[in-house]
Amino acid sequence: MIQIGVIGAGECTPAISSIAYEVGKLIAQNNGVLVCGGLGGVMEGAARGAKEAGGLTVGILPGFDPKESNPYIDISVVTGLSHARNVLVVRSSSALIAIDGGYGTLSEIAIALKLGKPVVGLNTWNIDPAVIQVSTPREAVERALSLIQKKH
Secondary structure, three states, X not given: OEEEEEEOOOOOOHHHHHHHHHHHHHHHHOOEEEEEOOOOOHHHHHHHHHHHOOOEEEEEEOOOOHHHOOOXXXXXXXXXXXXXXXXXXXXXXXXXXXXXXOHHHHHXXXXXHHOOOOEEEEOOOOOOXXXXXXXXXXXXXXXXXXXXHHHO
């Protein structure tokens, strides 16, 4: 199964959570595994979408307690690494979809680009042309899947 990372802030508006939900749902419907940071906000919205669509969710947590993950995470990976766990989120993903986000999201984008992982962006940091900007959740997932297929 293809692992797609969804990255974004731990707190977000209901509109951004709805976008993340749709992305997660589409990842699951395309037989992908959702990888995220396992906490709230964008991560929780995406995990809820994937979980409700019957998908598998992985949360790579910053702390030491698996109970800190949101309720839609199937597999909690505790790291005790704080923000350094962003490297593991990126390494565990074949492509990343960035939704909105702050500096933590920017760090994950930078790590992904440094490692040659494709990044698709929805309402996020505009790093042209490295981050492929799209306007809908469907376009984000389709683009991520096509970029993964190109690499293989």
